[in-house]
Amino acid sequence: MTFKLSQITQALNIDFNGNDIDIEGIHTLSEATSTQLSFFNDSKYASQLSSTKAGAVLIDKEHAALLPLETIALITDEAYLKLALASKFFAHKLQSKGDEPVLGQGCDIDPTVNFGKNVVLGENVTLLAGCYLGDNVTVGSNTLLHPNVTLYHGTQLGKNCIVHSGTVIGCDGYGFAHTKLGEHVKIYQNGNVVVEDDVEIGANCAIDRAVFGTTYIRKGTKLDNLIQIAHNCDVGEHTLMAAQVGLAGSSILGKNVVMGGQSATAGHLEVGAFATIAGKGGVTKSLEGGKMYAGFPAVEIRVWRKMQAALMRLVKNR
Known part of the structure; x- marks a missing residue:
């Protein structure tokens, strides 16, 4: 346009x-x-x-x-x-009518799957009941979508991926501007999501499209259930996330980051490669790679352990 x-x-x-x-x-x-x-x-x-x-x-x-x-x-x-x-x-013009997708050899498509326009599937793609693939979606060869997965328009999903039931990829990010009277005006999310090869995404995850540009899930990453990844995030290769992790907008994770259950990041920060965030850890500033962090705000785990021990001594001595 x-x-x-x-x-x-x-x-x-x-x-x-x-x-x-x-x-x-x-x-x-x-x-x-x-x-x-x-x-x-x-x-x-x-x-x-x-x-x-x-x-x-x-x-x-x-x-x-x-x-x-x-x-x-x-x-x-x-x-x-x-x-x-x-x-x-x-903003992309949404419509209910679609076309037949371009299919590679060996695809297995349930008859209840719905497609938008210009959808392209590689070879041996399996789409189970109730999936929806919007306009201009591409899915790489040997990828499996479990029932009721939704790929919004413009989503690119790589080869050898598995996406579990109820997950939504490419939904709008949470973006609003505010008037002087306190009213909230939608910022239309006109980017997309790219999921690279060999990624597995658990059930009921939400990965938001970018405001402009792209939200990336890099190759080899494995996501557990109930994970929220906000707009314009860049999740590095071979990252692991346990259930209920949340990334705020424009978070950048290096390769091989590990995030424990219910840990989260604030927006517009970076976590270095091979860092580990313990469960319930809250990342409020950029963190150096190759270290383990815990607590809120997240600090190196040896410091967090000393803090917890000191607090326990204070309680016992009251």
Whole structure:
């Protein structure tokens, strides 16, 4: 979908000076191209303004001069709210009608499975009763979907994967902008999910599509039941997660991370490769790889054990 910048700014009630360029989507300052719209609402990203390739940026007047000369400044004091309103332009149009998928050899498809448009399956794919695969979904060879698995539009599922019943991949991330009156405005989630090869996902998990860009589950990862992975996360290769783990948006896990049951991360942080988070651990800041952590907020487990011992001594001496 392509829109003239003037179409978007008219809907947002914003004036601009410059060429009426074509806009094909929305992305971050660091990732946007000359045909994409971006936004600036946090001073910690000010260093990215001078190097952005975005065609136009929603930005406050104070920082507009930091943009490259070829980037159009769209002046607003509500950049995040205007982003939410603009995101609707690029939302995928949902419809109930689908087409027959492109099937590789040896596929076994239950007659109750439903497909959107442009679905492509590799060889020996097995889809059990009640599954739904939305528009532009691809599934690699030798992958098995248990009953009632849902793959939203644009999801890419690799080879040799197993997805258990009730799991939803590609649902909307939890993203809203807020008006000055406290109303919540939906940010349409226009990215997708990519699950690489040899991944197993347990029952009743939810993996959210990206706001823009991609949520990644890297190859060899194994997820237990009842896990929530939010938008724009990147789960490293061969990661293990026990039941009820939760990742907040834009969490990045290195390879071979292990997360115990009911552990979780805050958003926009990184956990290094080969780190282990003990059960119920709460990750509130980025953590170095190759170590074991426990507690809330999560600290190295040797420190956590000393804290628990000291607390117990205090209780006993009262």
